[in-house]
Ligand SMILES: Nc1ncnc2c1ncn2[C@@H]1O[C@H](COP(=O)(O)OP(=O)(O)OP(=O)(O)O)[C@@H](O)[C@H]1O
């Protein structure tokens with residue numbers, strides 16, 4: 001008979017802890033995602049003139065794809081990570097309160113709008129001190145605009161029960177049109193340089209850009225500096241702050257209560273409308289800050305003319321960053337880093353004959369699979385349970401599983417008629433023998 | 439067929455959860471056509487054992503035999519294939535589906551991928567006639583009472599032609615009449631050759647309907663007895679390990695000033711445009727227990743939720759401790775000293791994904807005791823949780839950090855009662871406070887409620903258990919069709935008379951009722 005083995009090996013026990021199970025599940029999703037990505041690369045290679053081996057290597061090398069520019073590429077990757085952390089946090093915090101903030105792109109745009117209007121309208125070249133003050137003001141205006149923008153779906157949800165997903169999508173497009181419309185009325189902010197159409201000037205022109213704290217030079221390749229500025233530090237600090245709020249404060253406690261069980265929160269006298277508004281406000285502020293920090297970098301310029309045609313991917317990328325991290329604010333830092341690492345290879349993939357958006361595609365696959373993390377966790381749990389019970393090794397388990405499947409398959413054909421007449425079916429006979437033998 | 443009548447044998451089953459051994463070498467034999475009761479304290483491992491049989495958990499060791507053959511049940515689908523069906527302690531119906539859809543869900547006929555319901559409906563209709571289990575198949579789950587939901591669950595099992603039926607605390611949520619019907623159904627099912635496993639904390643039910651009874655204590659099997667060879671006291675002692683008294687001694691009530699005053703209350707259901715509560719007036723004073731008796735669905739839930747602020751009030755007023763709270767928020771009512779044990783522990787009572795220490799401070803998280811400048815005082819919260827766990831005997835695997843969802847139903851209930859009784863309050867609204875508790879815990883909670891009364895709390899008790907009402911109440915109101923039809927003195931009345939009022943066969947013309 002199958003008795004559970006009293007196995008005291010530390011590894012045996014470790015792989016059965018919840019932490020190992022859920023981390024394992026996340027890793028499995030990522031691995032399968034990468035494998036699927038490779039498969040797609042292979043398939044595409046057959047009709048594009050591409051080299052899948054090199055492509056895959058480039059993808060895995062991320063920012064290190066280019067040996068010459070590795071350091072600056074790495075720094076720039078870190079810069080791109082900052083705003084992604086913020087939009088990821090935006091989605092995660094809202095989700096903990098039971099809200100699906102798909103409005104991050106719109107909030108991101110409103111942050112961009114507010115910040116750029118301030119930063120580009122006031123010229124402080126030559127006076128860095130004043131420049132930093134204006135930069136701060138620009139950030140604040142952006143955040144406030146983002147908060148107000150997010151409060152529109154927030155209020156509709158809180159007071160009229162309108163689903164935030166629908167209103168968020170609508171506010172996204174409204175924001176995109178507002179941005180184009182506002183900047184089209186400001187020809188004084190246009191970059192009229194050669195070969196540029198539809199671009200705004202860079203914040204470095206007016207002197208109101210994000211302090212780099214020398215980080216750009218820290219990661220440099222020759223004379224080529226990276227884009228890195230203090231935005232990343234701000235983002236990481238905010239992630240820690242969000243973690244603190246969610247786990248250590250009564251505000252976070254109440255927000256989570258409303259998210260997990262709205263009825264119980266109401267029963268306990270919590271003002272769930274208020275917390276919906278607070279959560280949307282925080283989410284809006286974070287997403288807006290992402291937009292502000294991204295476009296206040298001295299090297300980035302906004303292509304304002306086409307904004308109304310396409311929502312910024314940063315806003316949407318926040319969703320996978322949040323869910324890959326299971327909505328844990330600290331986890332979001334690493335999820336964002338991971339995503340940016342893969343996409344850093346972007347343009348280099350062209351070397352292997354692939355489109356530069358290929359990295360995004362593979363990230364999409366991984367993210368898609370991250371949704372299955374929970375499913376994998378349950379599989380791991382069950383497999384371990386069955387293996388313990390049968391007392392077999394992993395391969396023994398696979399064999400057992402195949403036999404069982406075979407028996408089921410046969411049962412489907414042989415007992416179909418029987419099923420109709422004698423309602424009590426026993427397609428399990430063959431499998432019960434299996435269990436007994438062990 | 440040497441052991442002719444054993445359908446299911448669960449042999450030496452052991453199951454560990456983090457921090458607790460839920461089943462410890464348990465052996466149970468189910469004979470064909472018998473009703474087999476499973477008895478044990480809250481957290482003794484009854485639901486776990488049945489979930490193992492139903493394939494929801496895998497035992498760490500032990501074997502299950504069906505008709506003498508060892509079987510492996512890896513999922514509820516396997517269980518269904520073996521003819522095993524289960525009605526869970528907390529129902530698993532899809533709220534927004536019709537009853538018919540719920541019954542045939544997962545076993546539906548389909549043609550070209552489209553579900554064809556006609557055959558299913560015929561079969562369900564036949565089953566309803568055969569067992570006298572009638573429900574309106576086209577209603578949605580959210581629109582029917584728990585009694586009907588349970589019938590739906592039973593029909594679901596019968597529809598799948600299950601021959602082994604597991605009932606996890608089926609009677610905890612039913613009214614006496616519904617319980618009577620269920621007993622009848624179970625008997626006729628057993629007569630048809632179905633074998634029934636039945637978990638209950640109500641000893642008289644077990645004595646009445648079961649053939650044999652297996653008792654669990656702290657995960658271990660204490661023994662199996664035939665009900666005809668035993669009595670209620672013996673069963674109680676087997677299960678708790680001590681003598682249990684079924685009535686609690688209490689002194690004469692000394693009512694003081696009025697705490698809860700309900701005046702001419704009217705509540706309306708805006709879908710059906712009918713009054714669910716019709717001109718109801720009553721009061722509860724400090725130091726007394728006022729009970730509300732009635733058959734489920736006569737407005738108890740609405741009345742209580744109206745008083746607690748969860749449902750809107752059409753007209754009339756609710757006054758708590760001298761303050762008219764009719765239009766005030768729930769938060770203000772709580773601040774005025776309202777404690778409330780809700781009828782639905784999963785919907786209102788607990789945030790299931792919180793752990794115990796978080797759930798214990800649901801209303802008080804922001805109080806000075808547990809937070810400073812908005813930052814949670816973790817240690818104080820934990821100490822408080824441990825105090826409640828100790829004081830109310832809340833059993834779980836990991837103490838104060840146990841996730842509420844993983845706790846046994848009875849222990850979830852104890853946690854809510856602990857929170858509501860321990861919080862400073864002058865009014866206690868208790869809806870089915872002992873639902874799902876074992877006899878030992880019921881005795882304990884009854885004592886605590888009486889103690890609370892003696893400290894000067896006004897207690898408003900809503901219960902379907904007339905025994906509980908007779909035991910605790912100082913005054914009894916009976917509700918029927920949303921109106922109070924009688925005010926009774928428990929010393930001068932009996933269960934039979936209350937029953938007449940409840941059924942609407944008798945009514946006093948009280949001032950508040952008419953016009
Ligand atoms: N999924 C789970 N994870 C962790 N612990 C669990 C889980 N399910 C049950 N337990 C623990 O196992 C013990 C037995 O629980 P079980 O639900 O079987 O009790 P029970 O006998 O049905 O009690 P009740 O009468 O209160 O329903 C409890 O202490 C509970 O905390």
Ligand SMILES: [Mg+2]
Nearest residue numbers: 485527846847
């Ligand atoms: Mg149970």
